[in-house]
Amino acid sequence: MPASKSAPGLESLSVIEPVCAVFRRTLKGAGLKYTLERAQILDSVMRQPGLFHADELIRGLKDEGFRVSKATVYRTLKLMQDSGIIQRVLFDDDDAGRYQVVFGTSAVDLLIRTDNGEAMQIEIPELKAICDRLCESRGLELKGHRLQIFAGPK
């Protein structure tokens, strides 16, 4: 049940203040605007269960009564990648436009079941240190990582 049937204003969107701030800052930094459409898309993305399809997102937005074109959604998803809010995800079987929210969570790694394709976000605390050390030894700075573990029944 969409609590906000009529398109919410820029500020009345749900509890996503920090992401929102990050997004606005990134946009402003690039001389871009924080539009109503972008706010709606951000809101919808943050309400996704971690992993989502571009297609689902678009359908979801339409179902909620927003009239955004897929062109705008794709354009915005790209901006959100640049802002470090979301990340694309690739599965072996299916290439489709899958994404995951990575902002504000340390559970960005994925455990994918090889038997049923189910994917869940997991957390591996020690991984960061390993990556850090590896970058350090090459004189680089760690910017992020992405891990997929494939597992099935014994």
Added chain:
Amino acid sequence: MPASKSAPGLESLSVIEPVCAVFRRTLKGAGLKYTLERAQILDSVMRQPGLFHADELIRGLKDEGFRVSKATVYRTLKLMQDSGIIQRVLFDDDDAGRYQVVFGTSAVDLLIRTDNGEAMQIEIPELKAICDRLCESRGLELKGHRLQIFAGPK
């Protein structure tokens, strides 16, 4: 300088015996055939520098004088994924059909430079144990993993 201008026979393809055996076994197991085209594609893939584009591969094959259609290449790449010989790879900026050879190497993880996009294969010995432990605790068996580290200059 292609040492083999004329299409090589099924057996005279370069030094890729173990992969070849694996591929043939997988195919046979599925009631599929080990054709000349598949042999040529396998050979070409194994001569790639770890990471490659589907497109490059196709162009490379044509340049060497092989007349394989992209349809067959894509069909074969999929079979090679199933055989555990190659794996798809996704980069943020570009979705294109990138793959990497994973057979016979423990350096399947990637360090990607955020400044120039350069990707190199790396090895993280302790990662397997971590993944193993994680699967173990869920009663699953580790089948494999995939890691991308993003790093840039300090």
Added chain:
DNA sequence: CTTGGTGCAAACATTTTGCAGCACA
């Protein structure tokens, strides 16, 4: 021989782009 494989071109699905009008800063 029989079953699967191949090339081709058309079909597909997803993402990008050009353009005319609209809206935020």
Added chain:
DNA sequence: TGTGCTGCAAAATGTTTGCACCAAG
């Protein structure tokens, strides 16, 4: 008010599929 933004539909990818003929086992 002027850039940038939007929707639309068309274009551009990247990948898959139907079909008639060919070839591996």
